[in-house]
Amino acid sequence: MPLPLLLAGxxxxxxxxxxxxxxxxxxxxxxxxxxxxxWAGLTGGAIGPDEVPAYTIVWELRLPxxxxxxxxxxxxxxxxxxxxxMVRNALADPFVLGISSGAAVGANAVLIFGAMGAxxxxxxxxxxxxxxxxxxxxxxxxxxxxxxxxPLRLVLTGxxxxxxxxxxxxxxxxxxxxxxxxxxxxxxxxxxLSGANWAAVPIAAGAVLAGLAxxxxxxxxxxxxxxxxxxxxALGVDPGRLRKELFLVSAAVTGAVVAVSGAIGFVGLMxxxxxxxxxxxxxxxxxxxxxxxxxVLLIWVDILSRVVLAPxxxxxxxxxxxxxxxxxxxxxxxxxxxxxxx
Amino acid sequence: MRIDIDALTVEIAGARLVDQVTLGAADxxxxxxxxxxxxxxxxxxxxxxxxxxxxxxxxxxxxEDLHSLSAREGARRLAALPQDAVAEFDFTVAEIVAMGRLPxxxxxxxxSDEDRRLCDEALAGVGAGHLAERGFLxxxxxxxxxxxxxxxxxxxxxxxxxxxxTNHLDIAHQLEVLALVRDSGLTxxxxxxxxxLAALHCDLVHVIDGGRIVASGAPHTVLTxxxxxxxxxxxxxxxxxxETGALQLLFDLPPARPTS
Numbered sequence: 001m002p003l004p005l006l007l008a009g010x011x012x013x014x015x016x017x018x019x020x021x022x023x024x025x026x027x028x029x030x031x032x033x034x035x036x037x038x039w040a041g042l043t044g045g046a047i048g049p050d051e052v053p054a055y056t057i058v059w060e061l062r063l064p065x066x067x068x069x070x071x072x073x074x075x076x077x078x079x080x081x082x083x084x085x086m087v088r089n090a091l092a093d094p095f096v097l098g099i100s101s102g103a104a105v106g107a108n109a110v111l112i113f114g115a116m117g118a119x120x121x122x123x124x125x126x127x128x129x130x131x132x133x134x135x136x137x138x139x140x141x142x143x144x145x146x147x148x149x150x151p152l153r154l155v156l157t158g159x160x161x162x163x164x165x166x167x168x169x170x171x172x173x174x175x176x177x178x179x180x181x182x183x184x185x186x187x188x189x190x191x192x193l194s195g196a197n198w199a200a201v202p203i204a205a206g207a208v209l210a211g212l213a214x215x216x217x218x219x220x221x222x223x224x225x226x227x228x229x230x231x232x233x234a235l236g237v238d239p240g241r242l243r244k245e246l247f248l249v250s251a252a253v254t255g256a257v258v259a260v261s262g263a264i265g266f267v268g269l270m271x272x273x274x275x276x277x278x279x280x281x282x283x284x285x286x287x288x289x290x291x292x293x294x295x296v297l298l299i300w301v302d303i304l305s306r307v308v309l310a311p312x313x314x315x316x317x318x319x320x321x322x323x324x325x326x327x328x329x330x331x332x333x334x335x336x337x338x339x340x341x342x
Numbered sequence: 343m344r345i346d347i348d349a350l351t352v353e354i355a356g357a358r359l360v361d362q363v364t365l366g367a368a369d370x371x372x373x374x375x376x377x378x379x380x381x382x383x384x385x386x387x388x389x390x391x392x393x394x395x396x397x398x399x400x401x402x403x404x405x406e407d408l409h410s411l412s413a414r415e416g417a418r419r420l421a422a423l424p425q426d427a428v429a430e431f432d433f434t435v436a437e438i439v440a441m442g443r444l445p446x447x448x449x450x451x452x453x454s455d456e457d458r459r460l461c462d463e464a465l466a467g468v469g470a471g472h473l474a475e476r477g478f479l480x481x482x483x484x485x486x487x488x489x490x491x492x493x494x495x496x497x498x499x500x501x502x503x504x505x506x507x508t509n510h511l512d513i514a515h516q517l518e519v520l521a522l523v524r525d526s527g528l529t530x531x532x533x534x535x536x537x538x539l540a541a542l543h544c545d546l547v548h549v550i551d552g553g554r555i556v557a558s559g560a561p562h563t564v565l566t567x568x569x570x571x572x573x574x575x576x577x578x579x580x581x582x583x584x585e586t587g588a589l590q591l592l593f594d595l596p597p598a599r600p601t602s
Contacts, residue, residue, distance in 0.1 A: 088430045217450060220441075221444075223441055224441055227426075229426065230425070234391040234392070236417030236444060236445040237444070280432075282433065
């Protein structure tokens, strides 16, 4: 597909999807109402006193949720691209570094044992982010060698840590005295945007935008790194340094994203591959398409998670897999797409 | 531009893989590096294209210490075909060749018309212009090697370093690769396994064994039967090419092992 057309389509789809995210949901509000509330929210216009509950739903609940879905989708997709190049493995995703399962330990400590209660609504995100950083330091310290970070060691260390942290998390869920706490822990593990509010947006969006800026800046170097460390060196790219940068960026963005949404799976694996099928392997194109596509995708998956079983909600991670897996397999069969020669 | 390796030593985990190696290639020369497996050829070359920092000694390119240049500046003077050049992701041929322009481009600069022209020329120069839109992973070994040479040429280097460029190629492609490299007019330093190819193509041959240079000179003076017995442990006969008179080697099979 021609790149400009695809990018234009995605740039158009993103704001439209955000509006849909604000319009669609369990309580049926008309499009006219929704657009009026959105306009009022954007311009600070007045609304009637009896409209406050509906306005709150649109402006304080649904819209920040759609925006956060976009931020999380963009972040996971871009980091998926970066991690695949960093460990030179088409099967890698943002969670392969063990950062997200580290974050889960902190999040569950809050959800189940009420840790960091003094921080109030910030306790969950803060604990998740801090334990993500801790996991990052641990993975880095173990994976590092004299020659810097090597792909295989990174994947193996990350995967081992993943199982270690998951064991801790599972133990916590079993130790939980209240069933409700275990349920919310489960929801978090599968990923959910139900806790979204405007306060969560700036930090997550800031981290994702900074990450995107760094990756965009490094796109050509990522191409070289994907060809092998030796080739990268011969092209004037220091593979050890680049991999260190990518590790820090991936860990920070993954930490910030899972802190607000839990571990939403499959997006970070599927979107990079889908984008490659559409525009090829060049990271300059990939890093333009993947975040936009991921943002749009996650907004819609989140909408579905709210409406299919309304008023109950499905964890987003369940839907990304249910929708993603068949689409992905279909695309793979239809196109002559090569997964690293597989 | 000439390249000189000066008393280069590489120690990794206490093992001395390359020991005080000194050798040079004059402007436009094709210089071969031969030696048995594990003799230190690749380690030495990795220092030259900066995938490895030597423990001691220097690599000088046009008289300047290569490792004191920035990585980008170094890559503008010296291009390499390392052995790992296998893409995990399916880049097109055009994308692979475009990577050769990386040391000349800013991180966010657009690809210029000049970049495009140089890449097209490089690809056409190796007779692979028609492959531009093909996926690299769909190419045959010989086609891949031609494309990687085009990438190196698009880098506009003064010196070209190759690590076993003829590995896994049939004889026609082996000859073709060396002809392309020779025709580039660049100063070339290449590791080679095939001693007959080295004898045919190289202006100068350095023999490396156990990390040390044990002989250097023109192929016909260096590749003696004594040296081949000492270094490679093979019995060889020297013959003259019937048409060109160039040195060629014939090898004896090792004596059959007694079976029990």
